[in-house]
Amino acid sequence: xxxxxxxxxxxxxxxxxxxxxxxxxxxxxxxxxxxxxxxxxxxxxxxxxxxxxxxxxxxxxxxxxxxxxxxxxxxxxxxxxxxxxxxxxxxxxxxxxxxxxxxxxxxxxxxxxxxxxxxxxxxxxxxxxxxxxxxxxxxxxxxxxxxxxxxxxxxxxxxxxxxxxxxxxxxxxxxxxxxxxxxxxxxxxxxxxxxxxxxxxxxxxxxxxxxxxxxxxxxxxxxxxxxxxxxxxxxxxxxxxxxxxxxxxxxxxxxxxxxxxxxxxxxxxxxxxxxxxxxxxxxxxxxxxxxxxxxxxxxxxxxxxxxxxxxxxxxxxxxxxxxxxxxxxxxxxxxxxxxxxxxxxxxxxxxxxxxxxxxxxxxxxxxxxxxxxxxxxxxxxxxxxxxxxxxxxxxxxxxxxxxxxxxxxxxxxxxxxxxxxxxxxxxxxxxxxxxxxxxxxxxxxxxxxxxxxxxxxxxxx
Amino acid sequence: xxxxxxxxxxxxxxxxxxxxxxxxxxxxxxxxxxxx
Numbered sequence: 001x002x003x004x005x006x007x008x009x010x011x012x013x014x015x016x017x018x019x020x021x022x023x024x025x026x027x028x029x030x031x032x033x034x035x036x037x038x039x040x041x042x043x044x045x046x047x048x049x050x051x052x053x054x055x056x057x058x059x060x061x062x063x064x065x066x067x068x069x070x071x072x073x074x075x076x077x078x079x080x081x082x083x084x085x086x087x088x089x090x091x092x093x094x095x096x097x098x099x100x101x102x103x104x105x106x107x108x109x110x111x112x113x114x115x116x117x118x119x120x121x122x123x124x125x126x127x128x129x130x131x132x133x134x135x136x137x138x139x140x141x142x143x144x145x146x147x148x149x150x151x152x153x154x155x156x157x158x159x160x161x162x163x164x165x166x167x168x169x170x171x172x173x174x175x176x177x178x179x180x181x182x183x184x185x186x187x188x189x190x191x192x193x194x195x196x197x198x199x200x201x202x203x204x205x206x207x208x209x210x211x212x213x214x215x216x217x218x219x220x221x222x223x224x225x226x227x228x229x230x231x232x233x234x235x236x237x238x239x240x241x242x243x244x245x246x247x248x249x250x251x252x253x254x255x256x257x258x259x260x261x262x263x264x265x266x267x268x269x270x271x272x273x274x275x276x277x278x279x280x281x282x283x284x285x286x287x288x289x290x291x292x293x294x295x296x297x298x299x300x301x302x303x304x305x306x307x308x309x310x311x312x313x314x315x316x317x318x319x320x321x322x323x324x325x326x327x328x329x330x331x332x333x334x335x336x337x338x339x340x341x342x343x344x345x346x347x348x349x350x351x352x353x354x355x356x357x358x359x360x361x362x363x364x365x366x367x368x369x370x371x372x373x374x375x376x377x378x379x380x381x382x383x384x385x386x387x388x389x390x391x392x393x394x395x396x397x398x399x400x401x402x403x404x405x406x407x408x409x410x411x412x413x414x415x416x417x418x419x420x421x422x423x424x425x426x427x428x429x430x431x432x433x434x435x436x437x438x439x440x441x442x443x444x445x446x447x448x449x450x451x452x453x454x455x456x457x458x459x460x461x
Numbered sequence: 462x463x464x465x466x467x468x469x470x471x472x473x474x475x476x477x478x479x480x481x482x483x484x485x486x487x488x489x490x491x492x493x494x495x496x497x
Binding site for chain 2: 020021066077241334338340342343347348353365454
């Protein structure tokens with residue numbers, strides 16, 4: 001399978017099975033296009049002559065280059081990975097990460113919240129230290145020989161249970177050496193509860209912090225309000241700035257959500273970068289039911305595509321000027337990225353990754369919490385619904401019929417099971433709108449890689 | 462090659478032979494495309 005596109009002056013050719021990426025001239029672009037349509041070399045040569053795209057010698061040279069790449073398995077390569085997907089069920093998996101829902105309550109009342117204002121369509125609740133401690137023990141017991149273990153403090157708003165977060169980290173640190181483990185904690189917060197003590201703790205103990213901010217004040221405050229209806233921007237921005245200023249070179253992400261009301265979301269990213277001084281950015285499409293006023297529409301798609309392209313070009317400009325910013329979805333490692341097994345099997349939800357509710361129930365991930373039929377078990381008895389776990393083991397790119405002809409399948413690994421469930425009622429489905437956005441983001445990210453490799457000014461940096 | 466520049470990418474067919482150790486992190490898209 002081949003995918004070709006033009007972007008920002010680059011003619012891109014992707015060979016999907018091998019993962020190869022080529023940047024080609026006009027003549028090669030057309031030749032590959034014709035070969036992909038099933039024309040023979042002779043027919044391609046004749047057609048290119050007709051189209052006056054090059055001299056005979058040049059045409060022969062292009063076709064020779066293509067043949068060489070083909071012989072090396074880098075172009076028109078064959079896909080033979082489906083059997084690997086079937087192996088996945090028999091592989092024993094270890095638990096690598098837990099999402100701890102330490103608080104099913106929130107001090108904001110964001111209208112678009114997928115977690116229903118942090119309560120996940122249930123009762124407000126806080127996780128006790130004993131439950132959290134047992135969750136960490138469960139992770140250690142089920143992680144095999146794996147050393148690095150990831151734990152996310154999530155909610156709701158986790159800082160509404162900050163004492164338990166602190167105690168759990170202290171507990172983990174007290175046992176990790178003896179158990180041969182290294183805990184890496186992440187905090188996702190709306191910022192309202194940030195204090196000097198939180199900053200000191202998060203910057204010492206958390207490997208990553210995810211800070212929720214939607215961008216410009218009027219955009220953020222449209223949805224991110226407290227219970228009195230007051231916007232949160234003025235309260236949280238100075239706290240986020242203080243936390244990041246004290247964070248040194250440790251990971252953080254500003255994590256925004258864009259909706260139908262701000263399809264010009266690059267302005268929010270640029271506001272965070274240029275006016276607020278944040279460089280590590282992410283901006284995600286809202287997850288909302290069709291018909292909801294904030295939901296993204298089909299008419300929004302061309303605008304969003306244009307925005308993603310604008311962002312990629314602007315990021316290259318910033319890089320040339322020595323002031324780069326990071327965008328979560330444009331971070332991609334071509335040379336040292338994941339193997340085909342990882343690319344087939346996806347994010348790990350339900351097998352390597354689970355969410356723990358405040359009362360200790362296990363779910364495949366945070367987006368399934370509250371959907372009773374997706375309960376896997378609990379932290380005392382472990383995974384008791386092994387049929388469901390096996391279903392998630394096999395919930396890979398080859399289990400989704402809609403993915404088979406998609407060029408991006410080895411970048412997204414079949415997409416998000418929760419999004420598929422909410423869009424099509426089936427974890428083996430797809431969320432087509434999300435796929436459209438993902439493909440555009442990948443095209444932009446790969447174009448940026450081409451620019452960074454081939455533009456002398458960027459390659460130097 | 463004069464007409465075609467190939468970027469430095471991991472060969473997925475080769476990774477089917479060497480890969481699969483399972484040491485990589487979990488990865489939420491809300492990413493996979495991971496240090497190995």
